Amino acid sequence: MEEVLMKKLQILADSAKYDVSCSSSGADRNNNGRMGSAHAAGICHSWGADGRCISLLKVLFTNKCEYNCEYCVNRRTNDCPRASFEPDELARLTVEFYKRNYIEGLFLSSAVEVSPDYTAERILRCLQLLRFRYGFAGYIHAKIIPGVSPEILHQIGLVADRLSVNIEMPTSQSLAAFAPQKKPKQIFAPMKQITNTLIETRALKGPGTMFKGDRLNSPDNIIGPMGLEDVTSMGNDTRALVDPRKRARKGSFAAAGQTTQMIVGAGNETDFSILTTSENLYRTFKMKRVYYSAYIPVVDSPILPDKSTAPPLAREHRIYQADWLLRFYGFRVEELLGGKNQNLDPDVDPKVMWALRNLDKFPVEVNRASYEELMRIPGIGHISARRIIRQRSFRAVKFEDLKKMGVAVKRARYFVLCCGRYYGQRKFEPETIRNSMLQMENGQQLSMFDNNWRRLEEGERQEKLALAGVI
């Protein structure tokens, strides 16, 4: 068995690796007498030679693709080795890896072999074997192929922890240009079905803290035929598959929610249009995450960047940071970008960029600012903001205290007052501050290893890690 399987594994790992998401957080599946448990925080078991975290067995089920997406190594017209797993083969491999503590679970994506439904049925078979024959209770993330029938999608949702449908491109024009066989309707219909089923099973959690306090699972939030504005016309034919009276057990359908993925740098979209699409996805489908993937040229194409183009990793990193601001820091895209600012500042992180453009809101006295105000100060995150609030109820926070509280002082100093005193530059103006920050960090800021990064809480760190792949 070894050799054949080895060959398949090589091919199908190779063709899955350009995908970015390996986060396994969000599902706290306890062990009910079966093997496995998905740790709430997500565990990285190893780091590949590229420094990316390996948490899940990430493979394609098959790479024998009928489609011909412009940017993809597995496109029909590309000449490359092809393989498909048998459902049982992959199920066993997953269990054996899991037992040895190599992985937390399976991240299964696939090309379109024969037809979306043909492939999806085989994937379903594999996942059912895994859950029911092998009693596997680890984490499963299944990618949904656009165009799959609602019934199969529902069955897959019942055995998977997380589902995702890739949006791939930020606009319908670029989708038409780069992935002509994938129609917006086929992408939005399953997204909508997943969100609605999550609401019906009362399991919708939403992105970050964006909808904190809202009753997301109220039936009013079910996305109706008119709910999608510009996307409605593309996907209004899904009916509710769960009879509300026979509601599935809470959390049994894709309890870790829905995500999607967008490619950065294949077309010529601006950061503004990418992030606007993300924000729309968050607001419409309340999905947990949008992942971004810097486009790595792997095929020759007249409409794509040349094969020698370096993947825009720095840009991807900035977009992730901005996305983080949307989900956890209460920012909106229009505050960050718009008008003549169509792209993020490559030199400083998006929060600094925003602060420099809004210097009239600074400096902020840390001993008086609200939690929300603290969160908007560069260098301060939710942990340090909470620490500041806790400590100042005992005694005033001094400048020297900030560092011990986990504040990235080298960034924050320009924007705060401690007990009325300012510790930054003499001249309080954007260019001066920007320059001295750049000088000090000497380009280091792009590195994930700055102080702030080290002080991130483990969960957050793992997540960043999982998605960054950049240092």
Next chain:
Amino acid sequence: MMDYLYDGTFEGILNCVYHHYYTDRAGRICLKEEYQPSLLNDFMEVETDSAKATLVYDAIEEKISTYALQTVYRAYLSNDPEKEMKILRYLVLGFRDNYAAAHHRTDQAVFEMETMVKKVRCEKERMLQFVRFEVLASNILYAEIEPDNDVLELIGDHFSDRFKNDPFIIRDVKRDKAMFAYEGHWYISEGLPSDFDLTRSDDEIAYQHLWQTYFDHIAIKERINPGCQRNFMPARYWKHLTEMKRKAPGYDAAIFTVGV
């Protein structure tokens, strides 16, 4: 001032704390075997008395907090050569200022304690990531580890939950002790029985190869970044990592071949 010598147990440290208050202030707290007498202080061998230990144990929980008690225990598992005195300073502060003290990161004693405990916690997390099991012919899952801090007991619950139906053993090679677990229960005892059969299952090596293959193929060559990899997976752990041991310094393939 007195130098206290103790037996290396948690109860032993608690006894030293007791004597710090009721006998004489502690100058140093050291392991009996490792003590180097100094001219400055007298020394005393502390007898580990469980009644005194309980007294201190309860006092920490009642007068400071359960969190402080946990912190002190984690600190005890640390390999920091100064851990005993750091624990003492932390407790002295806690008993003086009560609850609030344990939460002021700005205090030096709290800060150094938190830093030390964080390392323990961090290594525990690392073990959850880096323990690699092999399937033995007897179907037992078997793993060897060599953590810097004594974190073996901290990972028992995690793996017991993960493997409800598979018996497993995790052996700390450096401290020669092992965790034996089955059906959600675990205990730790000294090493392995000398006649323990470590023969690997028939397909063990095949799965190790499959994993190594996967590991090599999943990396994106445009993004190769050994510094980053090493940062998250420090080389001192490689020896026991299926995918890295091939690259570990001094790796001798023979050691890892299938047992007969």
